[in-house]
Amino acid sequence: MHSDDVEFADVVRRRRMVRDYDPHRPVPAEIRERLLEHAIRAPSAGFSQGWAFLVLETPEERDRFWTATTGSTPDEPRTPDGWLTRMRRAPLLIVPMSDKSAYLERYAEPDKGWTDRDESRWPVPYWDVDAGMAALLLLLTAVDEGLGACFFGIPPERIAAFRGAFGVPDRLRPVGCVSVGYPGDDDRRSPSLRRGRRTVEEVVHRGQW
Numbered sequence: 001m002h003s004d005d006v007e008f009a010d011v012v013r014r015r016r017m018v019r020d021y022d023p024h025r026p027v028p029a030e031i032r033e034r035l036l037e038h039a040i041r042a043p044s045a046g047f048s049q050g051w052a053f054l055v056l057e058t059p060e061e062r063d064r065f066w067t068a069t070t071g072s073t074p075d076e077p078r079t080p081d082g083w084l085t086r087m088r089r090a091p092l093l094i095v096p097m098s099d100k101s102a103y104l105e106r107y108a109e110p111d112k113g114w115t116d117r118d119e120s121r122w123p124v125p126y127w128d129v130d131a132g133m134a135a136l137l138l139l140l141t142a143v144d145e146g147l148g149a150c151f152f153g154i155p156p157e158r159i160a161a162f163r164g165a166f167g168v169p170d171r172l173r174p175v176g177c178v179s180v181g182y183p184g185d186d187d188r189r190s191p192s193l194r195r196g197r198r199t200v201e202e203v204v205h206r207g208q209w
Helices: 008-012 029-039 059-070 082-087 100-106 126-144 157-164 191-195
Strands: 051-056 092-099 148-152 173-175 177-179
Touching: 008 126, 008 148, 008 177, 029 092, 029 126, 029 157, 051 059, 051 126, 059 082, 059 092, 059 157, 092 100, 126 148, 126 177, 157 177
Parallel strands: none
Antiparallel strands: 051 092, 092 173, 092 177, 148 177
16 A cells, blocks of 8 residues: 655665566556556656557466567466566566657647657657656556566567567557566565665766766
C-alpha cells in the first residue's frame, strides 16, 4: 500500500533493479493505474508526448512477450537461465515506446516552424529520452508503492518478433521493458554493483571541466 510518509529522497535511495517476483501476488489494479498515470507526467519536448505503453498482465500475454523477446518458452527453455526464470515471475510488464513521428510533426507546427522535419535539427533523439524518463517514473512509483521493478532492454534482433506478437505499429520503438511486482525470495543483486556507485565528486564538474 502507498505510504504517504515516505519521503522522495527515500524513494530515490531505495530504488534498485529487482530481478525476482512473487508469482502469487498480482499488482493491484489501482497501483497499476497509478504507475501509468505517473508515467505520462514525464516531461516531453514541445509537450509532444510521443510515447505509448503496452501493458501485459495475463499469463498468456506475458508468455508471448518472453517468447517473442527471448525465443524461449516455459516448456522449451532456450538455455538454463536463472535470470529469465526469475523475471518470468513478474506479474506485470509495461513496455514504454517512443514515437519519433510525433516529435517531427509537433515541431513542424506554426509555433515551432521546423517544416522540413529534418532529424539533424535534434541534438539527441528526445523521443527516446522522454520515453526513458517515463520509464524512470514507473520505477520510482513502484518503490513508492512498496513494489519492486526492473528496467531491461529488448534485443535488437527480437524487435521484429515483438512487434509481430503484439501488432505494434512500425512508428513505435520500444525503449525497453519495466517488470513490476512484489519482490520474490530469490531476488539477487547484480554483480555489476560490485563496481560501486561513483561519487558526486567523481562525476560533477563545477563551472568548467
